[in-house]
Amino acid sequence: MPTTQQLQDFAQQVRRDIVRMVHAVNSGHPGGSLGCNEFLTVLYQDVMNYSTNFTMDGKNEDLFFLSNGHISPLFYSVLARSGYFPVTELATFRKLNSRLQGHPTTHDGLPGIRISSGSLGQGMSVAIGAAQAKKLNGDSKLIYSLHGDGEMQEGQIWEAAMYAAGKKIDNYIATIDYNGQQIDGATDDVLPLGNLRAKFEAFGWTVIDVEKGNDIDSIKNGLAEAKSLTGKGKPVCILLHTIMGNGVDFMMHTHAWHGKAPNDEQLEIALNQNPETLGDY
Numbered sequence: 001m002p003t004t005q006q007l008q009d010f011a012q013q014v015r016r017d018i019v020r021m022v023h024a025v026n027s028g029h030p031g032g033s034l035g036c037n038e039f040l041t042v043l044y045q046d047v048m049n050y051s052t053n054f055t056m057d058g059k060n061e062d063l064f065f066l067s068n069g070h071i072s073p074l075f076y077s078v079l080a081r082s083g084y085f086p087v088t089e090l091a092t093f094r095k096l097n098s099r100l101q102g103h104p105t106t107h108d109g110l111p112g113i114r115i116s117s118g119s120l121g122q123g124m125s126v127a128i129g130a131a132q133a134k135k136l137n138g139d140s141k142l143i144y145s146l147h148g149d150g151e152m153q154e155g156q157i158w159e160a161a162m163y164a165a166g167k168k169i170d171n172y173i174a175t176i177d178y179n180g181q182q183i184d185g186a187t188d189d190v191l192p193l194g195n196l197r198a199k200f201e202a203f204g205w206t207v208i209d210v211e212k213g214n215d216i217d218s219i220k221n222g223l224a225e226a227k228s229l230t231g232k233g234k235p236v237c238i239l240l241h242t243i244m245g246n247g248v249d250f251m252m253h254t255h256a257w258h259g260k261a262p263n264d265e266q267l268e269i270a271l272n273q274n275p276e277t278l279g280d281y
Contacts, residue, residue: 002045007216011041015247017077019270021093021271022261028094028102031257032148033074035179035242036215039146040078042219047227049141052083054111061128062141066114068122068148069103070178070259076100079112121154123147124174128164128235131172142230143172150182153191158203164235165204173226175238178213181255200237213242248273 008213008265014037022028044050048062054217073093080087085099092098099108103118115126127145134141151157164172176196184190190262207227210222219240226236245251248270262270 001102004216004220007038007041007045008047010217014041014074014077014081016150016271017081017090018073019248019262019267021073021077021090023264023267024091025094027259027260028073028261029070029259030073031181031244031251031255031259032068032132032177032179032250033071034248034251035244035246036071036146036177036240037074037246038175038214038216039175039219039240039242041076041160042216042223043144044078044082046220047172048070048144050278051112052242054084056114058114058130059137063114063127063143064102065123065127065130065143065145066117066225067127067145068120068151069117069123072100072118075104075112079110084112085110092119120148120151121156122156124160124164127172127174127218128160128167128169131164131169131235132167134171135169140171142227145174147174147176148182149176149178149180149193149196150187150190152176152193152196153187158199159202161203163237168233169235170231170233173230173236173238174224175240177242178239179242179244181244181258183255183258185255194240204234205234205237206234207239209239209241210239213240214246229250251275 018033022030038266050061093100094102099110104113105116117123123145127143131143137250180187187193197207208225210218212218226238229236243252
């Protein structure tokens with residue numbers, strides 16, 4: 001199993017990938033990508049049981065579904081650096097005829113991508129279906145999904161949440177990126193979410209909070225606790241308290257970098273915040 005330092009090093013390289021990718025094409029979503037970096041690093045490098053010999057059915061392996069598909073720079077970097085496809089392909093992000101579109105798609109067969117996502121609110125329904133299929137097939141592996149907190153404003157989320165609890169989908173862990181920011185501002189200003197813990201619990205879920213959502217060890221402990229709560233008749237929700245733009249100081253704590261690319265000067269500032277050698281694609 002990787003050490004905390006190894007996971008931190010992996011996350012640092014992913015952070016470099018993210019800012020480079022969006023800068024190269026002057027488009028993309030760095031804020032949420034940076035905020036969820038440590039979570040996806042731990043999930044793929046330390047927690048999930050999966051094969052890079054990718055098949056869509058995913059039998060006998062843990063599966064992950066990205067619902068907030070706009071954070072594709074993060075997803076692509078983690079997949080590439082986990083061995084799903086060559087790291088050099090990251091340089092094609094958002095370019096014509098690339099398999100790495102701005103929001104993940106399935107029609108080009110990019111390994112690791114199981115659903116086209118970015119239409120917010122839909123990923124939980126898909127993940128629940130996959131989890132139910134595993135139960136029906138006697139497959140003991142788990143389903144994971146990731147969602148934005150602004151996505152909780154979508155009605156389909158709550159239909160899915162009600163279904164998961166009603167059907168005792170207890171092989172499923174949904175994580176909410178709880179950074180308090182969305183594309184048009186703070187979630188409290190756009191549409192307040194209220195008490196998400198109380199809401200999910202009222203729908204019949206088991207809920208845990210990871211207060212330090214950008215800390216490797218806190219994430220490891222949170223995911224371990226979540227896994228220990230599966231198989232007990234209820235779906236599990238992790239409220240992951242993150243910082244949007246984490247790791248790049250001028251992007252942190254603001255929605256302004258939800259979907260804006262850094263210019264040349266800003267890229268250099270972002271990259272030089274860590275003195276380690278920057279690898280090339």
